[in-house]
Amino acid sequence: MKYILEGFFQAFHLLSSGNDETYSAIWATLSCSSYSIAFSLTIGIPVGFCLGYYHFKGKNSLRTITDSLMALPTVFIGLIVYAFLTHSGPMGNFSLLFTLQGIVIGQTILALPIVISLSAAAVEGVDQKLHIMIMSLGGNRRHLFLTTLWEARHALMAGAMAAYGRVMTEVGVSMIVGGNIKWHTRTITTAIALETNKGQFGMGVALGLVLLFIAFCVNFSVSFLRRRN
Amino acid sequence: MNPPIYEIKGLKHNYDRKTILEINHLSIQKSSIIGLVGPNGSGKTTFLKLIGLIEKPTVGEIFFDGYAVEPFSDSARFLVSLLPQEPFLMKRNVYKNVSYGLKLRGNINDIKSKVEESLLTVGLAYNEYARREWYALSGGERQRVALASRLALKPKVLLLDEPTASVDSLSEQLIKDASLKAREQSGTTIIIASHDRQWLYEICDEILFFFQGKILETGQENFIYGPWKKIESGKWGKKLSDGQTLYVTEPPNQNSIAVINSFTFAQENIAGSDIEIDLKGILSRLSLERKTGQIFATILVGNLPLTLKIYPHQDRKKTCFPGKKKTIRYRLDQLKWI
Numbered sequence: 385m386k387y388i389l390e391g392f393f394q395a396f397h398l399l400s401s402g403n404d405e406t407y408s409a410i411w412a413t414l415s416c417s418s419y420s421i422a423f424s425l426t427i428g429i430p431v432g433f434c435l436g437y438y439h440f441k442g443k444n445s446l447r448t449i450t451d452s453l454m455a456l457p458t459v460f461i462g463l464i465v466y467a468f469l470t471h472s473g474p475m476g477n478f479s480l481l482f483t484l485q486g487i488v489i490g491q492t493i494l495a496l497p498i499v500i501s502l503s504a505a506a507v508e509g510v511d512q513k514l515h516i517m518i519m520s521l522g523g524n525r526r527h528l529f530l531t532t533l534w535e536a537r538h539a540l541m542a543g544a545m546a547a548y549g550r551v552m553t554e555v556g557v558s559m560i561v562g563g564n565i566k567w568h569t570r571t572i573t574t575a576i577a578l579e580t581n582k583g584q585f586g587m588g589v590a591l592g593l594v595l596l597f598i599a600f601c602v603n604f605s606v607s608f609l610r611r612r613n
Numbered sequence: 614m615n616p617p618i619y620e621i622k623g624l625k626h627n628y629d630r631k632t633i634l635e636i637n638h639l640s641i642q643k644s645s646i647i648g649l650v651g652p653n654g655s656g657k658t659t660f661l662k663l664i665g666l667i668e669k670p671t672v673g674e675i676f677f678d679g680y681a682v683e684p685f686s687d688s689a690r691f692l693v694s695l696l697p698q699e700p701f702l703m704k705r706n707v708y709k710n711v712s713y714g715l716k717l718r719g720n721i722n723d724i725k726s727k728v729e730e731s732l733l734t735v736g737l738a739y740n741e742y743a744r745r746e747w748y749a750l751s752g753g754e755r756q757r758v759a760l761a762s763r764l765a766l767k768p769k770v771l772l773l774d775e776p777t778a779s780v781d782s783l784s785e786q787l788i789k790d791a792s793l794k795a796r797e798q799s800g801t802t803i804i805i806a807s808h809d810r811q812w813l814y815e816i817c818d819e820i821l822f823f824f825q826g827k828i829l830e831t832g833q834e835n836f837i838y839g840p841w842k843k844i845e846s847g848k849w850g851k852k853l854s855d856g857q858t859l860y861v862t863e864p865p866n867q868n869s870i871a872v873i874n875s876f877t878f879a880q881e882n883i884a885g886s887d888i889e890i891d892l893k894g895i896l897s898r899l900s901l902e903r904k905t906g907q908i909f910a911t912i913l914v915g916n917l918p919l920t921l922k923i924y925p926h927q928d929r930k931k932t933c934f935p936g937k938k939k940t941i942r943y944r945l946d947q948l949k950w951i
Contacts, residue, residue, distance in 0.1 A: 513701035519667050520695040520772075521714030521762065524685055535703060 391589025395597075398590055405566070405575075410594060412562075413571040416484055417552040420491035424499045424551075425544060427492075432503025433529060437515075447504065453497035458490075458556030465490040465561050482563040487571070490557030495547040502543025506536040541606055549599060616679035618643045618770060618802050619664055624673030626659055634659045634826045636673075641804070643769075646796060648813030649806040651823030652836070657806040658698070660823065661772045664804070665695035678769075691718055694768040698775040700759030707732070707750070708743040711762045718766070731765035732758075734794060736787040753784030760788055764795055771795055773805045777812075789816075814900040814909070825951070835876065835919050836951075837861075839868040853892075853915035860890050865950050872949040876912075876921035879942040888945040894919070896937045908933075912941050 398406045435446060467473050469481040469489075480486040510532055518528050533540060555573040562569035564578060572595045579588040619641040626634040634656040641647055649657045662668045664675060666684045674681050682689040694714075702710050711728045715721065729739040735757035742754075750758060756776065763771060773792060777785040793816060795801040807813055813820055822829045824836060837851075841864045844850045850860040861871050879891050894914035901908055908923045910933060921941060923933060 517701045522691040522717050
C-alpha cells in the first residue's frame, strides 16, 4: 500500500514542480493521441456514415470485420507498422520509425475501426425518418450528411471518446514503433512500463495518475459541452 | 397548353425484388387536389415517396413540370415537400425546425415573419411555441410544426401522407384547414393519402384508388377478403359477423379477394333472381364526390362496410339517411376475383 500512497504524493510533486521528463512524456502522449484521433475521425466518420447509412451487398460482412478490428491488439499493430517503417520495409525511406509521427500512424490504425464502427452504429441509431425530412425540405447530399451527423452528435462524441481513451492508454504501438526514447518518443504509458521494470512503482503510479487526470479532464470537457448543448 | 405538374410513365418500383408499385401512365394537373385511398400496403406511401423525390423508381420516369426528375434534382427539390405520416422533428426547438428548410434554400430574408406566419397557419402562436423544444410538444403539435415547416417553404406541391391519422380533432381540423389554405393562397398542388374518405370526397378534384400496387379506375370497388369456405349445396361464401352469408362464385383459391362493384339498393318486396344476392345492413355514411356530384353510400353489413352509388333516379331524400336499415343486392355474375 505504501508505494500507492507514495505515488499520489509523487504525482502531485511531479506536476506541481514542472518536472521536465514528466511533461515531455505528457506532451508526447497528448500530441500523438490528438493527431491520431484527428486523422481517424477525419477518415472514420465519413466511412462510418456510409457504412451505417447506405444499404449495399456485403454490408453486414463489412460491419462484422470492422467490429472485430476494434479488438486489434496494440502490439500486433505496432509490429505491422514497425515492419512497414523499418529501413528495409516498404515505407523505410520516410524515416518514420522511432518518431512521434510513426506512433501517430500506428495509433490512427488502432482508432480507425473504433471510430468507423461506432460512427456506423451512431448513424444507424438516427431515426430513418430524418432523411425523408431533410429531402422533403429540399436538402442535398451534403445537408443529409451534415444534419445526420449533427443529430447523431452525442453518440459520435461517445465513440470519439472511446477511441481517444484507447489511443491514449495504449502501450504496444508506442513501445514498438516509438522505441520509448527519453525526451523524444517516451509517452506516459511507455514510461510507466519502464518505471515498473525498474522497480520504481511510485513513479509508475504517479504517471498512471497523471494519465487518469488527463482522461478525466477530457471527459469532463466533453460532458460539459454536451450538457451545454 | 401547360404541362401537367406530374407525368409518370412506365413506373415500376421494387422492394427486395418484389414489385410493390406499378403505374403505366398518370398525369396530375397543376393546383389540383388529389386524394389517394386504398388499404394499407397498397402503395400509397411508396407513390408519395417517389413523386416526393425521396426514392428513385426502379424502372420508369417521373416528369415534374415537363422535366424528368429524381431525388436531389435541382429543378424540383425546392418545389416539392412531403409530410410523412409520422414526421420527424430535429432535436431543436420549434423555431429552428420550422426555419431549417428556409435556411437550406438560403431564403433567410425576414425569416422570423415567415416562421411566425406558418406557425399561425397551423394554429400555433409564435410567442408561445417558437422557443419550445421538440420534446415538449404533443403528437398533434409535432404534426402541426412539421406541416408549418413545409408551408413556410410555399412549395408548388405538398404531399401529405395520412396527415390526420394520429392527432386529436382540433389538430385534425387545423391541419385540414392549413393544407387547403396553401392551395388557395399559393396555388399549391396537394396530394393527400388518407383513410378519411369523407374528407377526401369533400375536397379532392380526383381520387386515385390504390390496390396491390396499382391504381384502379374508380375508387368505389368493394374488396372483400377471404378466407372463403364451401357452404351448403356447393355454394361458396363467408359468414359475416351478423350471421348473414356473403355468397360468391367459386374462388381461384380460399384466400382470393372478391371485387364487387354491382351493389344496388334492393327494391322492397321484389325478390332477386338466382344470381342476385341480398344483404341487410345499416346505412352508415353518405359521401359526395365533389367533382362529379356523385353520392356514395356506405352500408355496414355486420362489420363489413360496402359502398355503392346512389343513382339520380333513386329518391335520395326518402331512402337515404344514416342509421336507416337498407337491403342491398349484388349479382354473382358481375363478381371478379383478384
